[in-house]
Amino acid sequence: VQLVESGGGLAQPGGSLRLSCLASESIFSLYTIGWYRQTPGNQRELVAAFVSSGNVDYADSVKGRFTLSRDNAKNLVHLQMNSLKPEDTGVYYCNADQRVGDLMHDYWGQGTQVTVSS
DSSP states (O other), X not given: OOEEEEXXXXXXXXXXXXXXXXXXXXXXXXXXXXXXXXXXXXXXEEEEEXXXXXXXXXXXXXXXXXXXXXXXXXXXXXXXXXXXXXXXXEEEEEEEEEEETTEEEEEEOOOEEEEEXX
């Protein structure tokens, strides 16, 4: 599975950005799909992801500000980021897991930079 991210860039505090992740396969075939980020000095962390139940898990730090959505027909997952804060600055990665038999395969996109600064 190939994952291609787009939509990063520079935003002011309080502003918005929308990230998109295009999967090379039907997102119905994926066990989970979502976004992680790596902020300066920190480990990569979950931002938001569709989990196997179809629900969305959000990091506490983004609840109420970020919204994860999907376009099944186009194999796209979007992360709408509102009320951005400087601490949201980092590299955002699309991630997907795919179960094949007894094995779980983990895939990552190349990452897209998000910078929140005035």
